[in-house]
Amino acid sequence: MTVELLDRKLLFVTGKGGVGKTTIAASLAVLAAQQGRRTLVGEVDAKGNLADFFEIGPTGFKEREVSRNLWAMSMNTEDSLKEYLGLQLKIPLVARLGPLARTFDFVANAAPGVKEILTIGKFVWEVRERHYDLVVVDASATGHIVGQLAAPQSIQELVQVGLVRDQTDWMLDILGDPTKTGAVIVAAPEEMPVNETLELVTRLRASTVVDLAAVVANRVLPELFTRREEKIFDALPVATLTKAIGGPVQPLLDGAQLAVTLRRTRGVHLERLRQELPPEVPLLFVPYLFQRSHGARATRQVAEHLNEELT
Amino acid sequence: MPAPKRPAASTRSIEQLLAAKEIVIHCGSGGVGKTTTAAAVAAMAAVHHGGKVLVLTVDPARRLANALGLEAFGNNETQVPPAAFTKAGVEARGELWVAMLDTKQSWDDLVTRHAPDPETREAILANPLYKNITGRFVQSHDYIAMERLYEIHASGTYDLIVVDTPPTRNAIDFLEAPDRMADFFSSRLLRWLTVPARSRVFSLASRPFYSVADRVLGSKFLEDIAEFFLLFQSMYDGFVERAKAVNHTLGDKRTTFVVVSTLEAAPVREAEFFIEALDQRGLHLGAVVLNKVLPSWFLEEGTTASAQAMVSRSESLAEALPASAGSPELVARVLREVGESFLNFQVVAKREADTRADLSSAPEVVATVPYFDRDITDLAGLLELGEQLWR
Secondary structure, X not given: OOXXXXXXXXXXXXXXXXXXXXXXXXXXXXHHHHOOOOEXXXXXXXXXXXXXXXXXXXXXXXXXXXXXXXXXXXXXXXXXXXXXXXXXXXXXXXXXXXXXXXXXXXXXXXXXXXXXXXXXXXXXXXXXXXXXXXXXXXXXXXXXXXXXXXXXXXXXXXXXXXXXXXHHHHHHHHHOOOOOEEEEEEEOOOHHHHHHHHHHHHHHHHHOXXXXXXXXXXXXXXXXXXXXHHHHHHOOOHHHHHXXXXXXXXXXXXXXXXXXHHHHHHHHHHHHHHHHOOOOOOEEEEEOOOOOOOOHHHHHHXXXXXXXXXX | OOOOOOOOOOOOOHXXXXXXXXXXXXXXXXOOOHHHHHHHHHHXXXXXXXXXXXXXXXXXXXXXXXXXXXXXXXXXXXXXXXXXXXXXXXXXXXXXXXXXXXXXXXXXXHHHHHOOOHHHHHHHHHOHHHHHHHHHOOHHHHHHHHHHHHHHHHHOOOOEEEEEOOOOOOOOHHHHHHHHHHHHHOOHHHHHHHOOHHHHHHOOOOHHHHHHHHHHHOHHHXXXXXXXHHHHHOOHHHHHHHHHHHHHHHHOOOEEEEEEEOOOHHHHHHHHHHHHHHHHOOOOEEEEEEEEEOOHHHHOOOHHHHHHHHHHOHHHHHHHOOHHHOOHHHHHHXXXXXXXXXXXXXXXXXXXXXXXXXXXXXXXXXXXXXXXOOOOOOHHHHHHHHHHHHO
């Protein structure tokens, strides 16, 4: 059974730090919205990076409209707790919740799983309430994501009764349904990101109920030359060219050489990723964008590339 | 490279910086090369400064172990075989040691050290909450990394310790970890949680909290938490004292921080945030390492015109080259590719240069490491990278 990526309801976008998680999350959301889906994109690490990709002001816990069909928000566990207490427990505590929430945050820090539940619970809840056609989460990096996605099970192991425990059942139903929820791992074609991606594939399966929806190979460099062209390149007469052009040529050749070598070194890791990834997992390629900025323009360009890969 | 802000400063390179320090903490956003640069400077220090140098890493990758000529390394310190240096063509004046941070093992050691008696120790180690906190959840990583660093430094076994910090959600988390740990153990909440459940109900002050907590978490879970912290409380004095000592070490004159970043927007923002956080805490920023930077010749004068000419005049240029260069048609395509590729990379190089100029709070030492076009697989590669940022 294969489900189209954007037909799922909830996507967690993860990957090693620095591979472009936020770019891919933002672009998937843009693409889904362009296709007419009401889409929410939320960042888990509230560093404010997500806002840069849409060139909007800072995002908060309360979602804000970015463009047609597209809303963005930033996770904040304290606000998530407030919302949770109000919605789920009908506790009208808003007035005296300030210090209480702080204390609670403290317990949440100490009691394993609570913070994680508050983080992913908000997104799963949005799916349950069908507020959106798709929720895209710019999730935590490879080191933290399993702990977050496995939090409902941890809570079930540790907590026998109580509301938190009761909440875990419907969360697991949604998280474990591959037609609804999927993880997207972003990898750059370099050694460590590929290693971490392959490790995460195993860990996701072992410790969580979440299906792996796709792997995105981001920042793939172009192939400059065919083998025949490379021979010509290697033998280019520098002195003659420099004279004919009337300006520096060596840096240009060095630049091309760097591009060729980088592509080749990375190609090895890309190939390894292709080989070792379970065959049923779609591998999407996004080229390296030689861009001045990572703003809204770049986000839309990546969305276009993703669209080509998905159709 | 921009001129140092304080030209009279005594430290002008990482080489000089490390010569006078005992602890170097590498920090920065994920994926910028903390582990690699930490290992590289440690290797350089072992070669050039001598003494016993330890690199303490949180990166469990075998790659680093293999690069250092080891099969693997773990929580205990392992020496990099001197033969690995010989193989890399250098004579090391000192020794290079490596250790990896095993969070679970380090916590167990800590509990063993501070537990008042064997019964308490066993009860804590077997507690399900303890296992979860130390094994599965990540906040405990930060504290234990600093704790382990303190422990090793206090042992006096090494002349220099280079640390690579754990990937935190927020780069300053680990700086605050000792304080948070101390706060936590002396907090009212903990005292409240650890009074017997029955008397809790009568405490008016805690009543609203308790009723909410009880409904959300369930009283059984609260009791579990309470039991766990009751056990932990027996180690209170040891922990608080320890957290203070760890903090003291971070602020010591012999400790310095190296902020690692690429010239991409997000890591730079985090680096600036971190530099500010260090400043606010009165901690010493020793250097900024800018990693994976495109070579400066992408911005050389006249190159843009040359590249543009190569693209627009590719055919006539190809005709002008001797026939030995290849068929003019193919040569023209190669020239176009070269020119276009150069212009592409130049866009990125320009952006990097701008970002760099914007890096306002640069310290005295800014080291730039160019993009390595291949993987670092051995000590020679590590030292080659080290050479780039050493002087």
